[in-house]
Amino acid sequence: MAKVSMTVNGKAASGDVEGRTLLSSFLREQLGLTGTHVGCDTSQCGACVVHVDGKAVKACTMLAQEAEGAEVATIEGQANADGSLNTIQQAFQDHHGLQCGFCTPGMVMSAAALLKDNPKPTEAEIRDYLEGNLCRCTGYHNIVKAIMAASGQDVSSIAAE
Amino acid sequence: MPKDNGIGASPKRREDVRFLTGAGNYTDDINVNGQAHVHFLRADVAHATINSIDTSAAEAMPGVVKIFTGADFAEVGGIPCGWGVTDRHGNPQQEPRHPIIAHDTIRHVGEIVAAVVAGTLEQARDAAEAIELDLSDKPAVVNMAAALAEDAPKVHEDLTSNLCYDWVFGNPDDDAVQAAFDSAAHVTTLELVNNRLVANPMEPRVAIGDYSRATDEHTLYTTSQNPHVIRLLMCAFVLGLPEHKVRVIAPDVGGGFGSKIFHYAEEAFCTFAAKACGRAVKWTSTRAEAFISDAHGRDHVTKIELALDADNNFTALRTNTMANMGAYLSTFSTSVPSYLHGTLMAGNYKTPIVQVNVKTVFTNTVPVDAYRGAGRPEATYQLERVIDKAARELGADPIALRRQNFITEFPYETPVALTYDTGDYAATMDKLEQVADVAGFAARRAESEKNGKLRGFGINCYIEACGIAPSNIVGMLGARAGLYDAATVRVNATGSISVMVGAHSHGQGHETSFPQVVADMIGIDESMVDIVHGDTGRVPFGMGTYGSRSIAVCGSAMVRATEKIISKAKKIAAHLMEASDADIELKDGQFTVAGTDKSVAWGDVCLTAYVPHNYPLEELEPGLEETAFYDPANFTYPAGAYACEVEVDPDTGKVSIERFAAADDFGNIINPMIVDGQVHGGLGQGIGQALLENAAYDEDGQLLSASFMDYAMPRADDVPFYQVDHSCQTPCTHNPLGVKGCGEAGAIGSPPAVVNAVIDALQSGGKNVAHIDMPLSPARVWAAMNG
Numbered sequence A: 001m002a003k004v005s006m007t008v009n010g011k012a013a014s015g016d017v018e019g020r021t022l023l024s025s026f027l028r029e030q031l032g033l034t035g036t037h038v039g040c041d042t043s044q045c046g047a048c049v050v051h052v053d054g055k056a057v058k059a060c061t062m063l064a065q066e067a068e069g070a071e072v073a074t075i076e077g078q079a080n081a082d083g084s085l086n087t088i089q090q091a092f093q094d095h096h097g098l099q100c101g102f103c104t105p106g107m108v109m110s111a112a113a114l115l116k117d118n119p120k121p122t123e124a125e126i127r128d129y130l131e132g133n134l135c136r137c138t139g140y141h142n143i144v145k146a147i148m149a150a151s152g153q154d155v156s157s158i159a160a161e
Numbered sequence B: 001m002p003k004d005n006g007i008g009a010s011p012k013r014r015e016d017v018r019f020l021t022g023a024g025n026y027t028d029d030i031n032v033n034g035q036a037h038v039h040f041l042r043a044d045v046a047h048a049t050i051n052s053i054d055t056s057a058a059e060a061m062p063g064v065v066k067i068f069t070g071a072d073f074a075e076v077g078g079i080p081c082g083w084g085v086t087d088r089h090g091n092p093q094q095e096p097r098h099p100i101i102a103h104d105t106i107r108h109v110g111e112i113v114a115a116v117v118a119g120t121l122e123q124a125r126d127a128a129e130a131i132e133l134d135l136s137d138k139p140a141v142v143n144m145a146a147a148l149a150e151d152a153p154k155v156h157e158d159l160t161s162n163l164c165y166d167w168v169f170g171n172p173d174d175d176a177v178q179a180a181f182d183s184a185a186h187v188t189t190l191e192l193v194n195n196r197l198v199a200n201p202m203e204p205r206v207a208i209g210d211y212s213r214a215t216d217e218h219t220l221y222t223t224s225q226n227p228h229v230i231r232l233l234m235c236a237f238v239l240g241l242p243e244h245k246v247r248v249i250a251p252d253v254g255g256g257f258g259s260k261i262f263h264y265a266e267e268a269f270c271t272f273a274a275k276a277c278g279r280a281v282k283w284t285s286t287r288a289e290a291f292i293s294d295a296h297g298r299d300h301v302t303k304i305e306l307a308l309d310a311d312n313n314f315t316a317l318r319t320n321t322m323a324n325m326g327a328y329l330s331t332f333s334t335s336v337p338s339y340l341h342g343t344l345m346a347g348n349y350k351t352p353i354v355q356v357n358v359k360t361v362f363t364n365t366v367p368v369d370a371y372r373g374a375g376r377p378e379a380t381y382q383l384e385r386v387i388d389k390a391a392r393e394l395g396a397d398p399i400a401l402r403r404q405n406f407i408t409e410f411p412y413e414t415p416v417a418l419t420y421d422t423g424d425y426a427a428t429m430d431k432l433e434q435v436a437d438v439a440g441f442a443a444r445r446a447e448s449e450k451n452g453k454l455r456g457f458g459i460n461c462y463i464e465a466c467g468i469a470p471s472n473i474v475g476m477l478g479a480r481a482g483l484y485d486a487a488t489v490r491v492n493a494t495g496s497i498s499v500m501v502g503a504h505s506h507g508q509g510h511e512t513s514f515p516q517v518v519a520d521m522i523g524i525d526e527s528m529v530d531i532v533h534g535d536t537g538r539v540p541f542g543m544g545t546y547g548s549r550s551i552a553v554c555g556s557a558m559v560r561a562t563e564k565i566i567s568k569a570k571k572i573a574a575h576l577m578e579a580s581d582a583d584i585e586l587k588d589g590q591f592t593v594a595g596t597d598k599s600v601a602w603g604d605v606c607l608t609a610y611v612p613h614n615y616p617l618e619e620l621e622p623g624l625e626e627t628a629f630y631d632p633a634n635f636t637y638p639a640g641a642y643a644c645e646v647e648v649d650p651d652t653g654k655v656s657i658e659r660f661a662a663a664d665d666f667g668n669i670i671n672p673m674i675v676d677g678q679v680h681g682g683l684g685q686g687i688g689q690a691l692l693e694n695a696a697y698d699e700d701g702q703l704l705s706a707s708f709m710d711y712a713m714p715r716a717d718d719v720p721f722y723q724v725d726h727s728c729q730t731p732c733t734h735n736p737l738g739v740k741g742c743g744e745a746g747a748i749g750s751p752p753a754v755v756n757a758v759i760d761a762l763q764s765g766g767k768n769v770a771h772i773d774m775p776l777s778p779a780r781v782w783a784a785m786n787g
Helices: A023-030 A087-094 A104-117 A123-132 A141-150 B016-020 B121-128 B144-148 B174-182 B227-239 B265-277 B287-293 B376-394 B398-405 B425-435 B438-450 B471-476 B510-522 B550-576 B602-610 B672-691 B745-764 B778-786
Strands: A002-008 A011-017 A049-052 A055-058 A071-073 B036-042 B048-054 B064-069 B112-118 B132-137 B163-170 B186-194 B206-212 B217-222 B246-249 B281-284 B300-308 B314-326 B353-362 B454-463 B485-491 B497-501 B529-532 B584-587 B590-593 B599-601 B625-630 B639-648 B655-665 B722-725
Touching: A011 A023, A023 A049, A049 A104, A055 A104, A087 A104, A087 A141, A087 B016, A104 A123, A104 A141, A104 B016, A123 A141, A141 B672, B036 B121, B036 B265, B036 B287, B048 B112, B064 B121, B064 B265, B112 B121, B112 B265, B144 B314, B144 B353, B174 B300, B174 B314, B174 B353, B186 B376, B206 B265, B217 B227, B217 B265, B227 B246, B227 B265, B265 B281, B300 B376, B314 B376, B376 B398, B376 B454, B376 B745, B398 B425, B398 B454, B425 B454, B425 B639, B425 B655, B425 B722, B438 B454, B438 B639, B454 B745, B485 B550, B497 B510, B497 B550, B510 B529, B510 B550, B550 B584, B550 B590, B550 B602, B550 B625, B590 B602, B599 B602, B639 B745, B655 B672, B655 B745, B672 B722, B672 B745, B745 B778
Parallel strands: A002 A071, B036 B281, B217 B246, B314 B353, B497 B529, B655 B722
Antiparallel strands: A002 A011, A049 A055, A049 A071, B036 B112, B048 B132, B064 B112, B163 B353, B186 B300, B206 B217, B206 B281, B300 B314, B454 B639, B485 B497, B485 B625, B584 B590, B590 B599, B639 B655
């Protein structure tokens, strides 16, 4: 066991972990931040995407100890200070960009990372960027639409809500 | 102007807020004080005799609480099959014992051989590695035709063969059917495979068993679409527990698509082990485990023949299908290739003679059961593919050929036992032609060809049967359950309402759409109504969510219960206003006496019901809570027409979906936004089946596509924006909302459109390709073009 310390959603967090403890396990089991989901064991599904020092990372693919001293952001820290949904979250709700909700935290975190680097992505750029995020419910239609809307683009001409 | 409240409006989903902020409560998010973890040691061979299992070294490992093997479950029941199919000779299906843990024999890769319960998951995994298995490998049967060969190794030694049942449906008279083919002007024959799929909801399955010695009560937290069904099956058939001592909770569930209907060994195990170990036991499936333990879907091999007369009227249809059951019969496995498939073979067409022949086969593979659509996609795929092939052979327009054969008068009795109550297939086809811009296709094809691509257009129709019912009929067909649903409407003293429903929402948005109905009926704001679901301790006995049944069946129960509430509330209002019950009207949450200006508000009536000071106590009980069970008179029949446009790269065989249009008739619609989303999701899965997904076994029974690295799930860049339309609405005639259900349509209706489009593209490029089996991977398409 080794002690690991990091900043999670702006607050200091620490705990004792085994060498094999994944960041996703540390967040879920030790910090109780269960919004980060684990949907696979091959780093394909992207339900566990968090930000580590500002970069989108699959938390199932990183050891907790590798995040020593890092700034980690999870879905639990994304809402506005008053608790209201942030722009991306609100766009997902407005455009029905989620159904069962399981992939949603990863989708929101990936979308945030994309929009940080590319504030007005095209449809094709969004679809390409989401290569590492699987959704089984939505057929992706409303996820792509929500991200376009969150980036301030007019989505009214895209078929159906 | 779209409505902003009640039935037909699209309020934003209230459940989204918790999902978008990480506050969802999925089963793996739950931890019970003092819980232990179980790791299942799963078979890595498909067929073997278990000579011995030595757990002694493992038991000495750190943290181990207890290790279970098949012997520990010798005294409990096997996992039951929920549907008994009678074969063509009147005999029952062969039904092997389905143990919780393999006892003497391993029959598929992934079957549980031993279970290690330990303080932590890591300890359980480490200990499992120390278990010594002494196995004698046996030859595996994987291919269905080979499994039916006379000298094939048997999956179950105690059965007569690997045949589960040999079933005929529709017209059983072989001679009469053959005569129809003999007299046909044209016969089109097609052999095809409906590829084996893995449902893969993004949330893997989880089960937590908890037991209270104080009350002798069990609680099972599980990722289920139907907690009451799990409780009944587990209590009555497996563990022999009294139902009132068992509570099953399915909290937020991350998608199901059928795969979370079934009662699984892990649920019974955790319930059993919690008592045996004296502490809660938790299991969280890895994705690798999910691939080899969640029931798979589809896996049919079919020959279909369509007879037409000289005027291109369909005169007869005959199918022969082999359907894979896997090694054991999962909960609804036997109903899928029989009644859920055979009854749909008439499709949208007035073919007078239909004969459906199905052999279901045991193999050394994971059990196969319902996956989104369940039998109906298999029916639709073969029918709509053979019609397309016939059109091509006859030089007929595929749309015109379908239109010519449409059923146009309702109610319509099909030759495969259904009565379609309503529909308008020409209207959905008209709508499709408009939405898909059929007229503009030639120009788009020319543009693609300019870019060196082949472009194809494919259409198909579909019909599905939702809300399987009524219970007495399905009972005669072999269902071992009723297929009603239930709702309790509990009005609180201050007028807010909790509706406890038997349906379960795992993405369908019931928490938003169901309150729309109740609020609309009473005329109050939706925010005053909440639904409660997913907990046998809180909701009445309902059958859960599958088969696009929630709003049609449970929604109807909710309407009936709300009607009872309104009826009683009117009596209270009549008393308060000193009027006759018959004169009371309810509108916008106000009770009025017809023809007067007297009125009393909803909230005042509710308060009176619970504070009955001025109340007709001698005639009416206090309180305002009603339950209704609703057993539908018939199935509902959503139907529609879909169109797909593809580009095929002639150099690589890569198919890209350029456009996809869907015109559906779901009857009345509660929340159009949610309905669109359901169609989108179904289309994504159908396109996945058509182009990408395949659960492939090698001849030894090893699943080759057992991870997301190997099983090609559709990704965002595999699909386009879809054009969906559900403005054609012929309301269901026999349920109070006129609704039909929309959950599976997209997955049922889309695979044939994709394949028809690819064939069209290849033909346009001068390639004489009549058929390619799904998934239409670049390798398969390229091989067909160059073969």
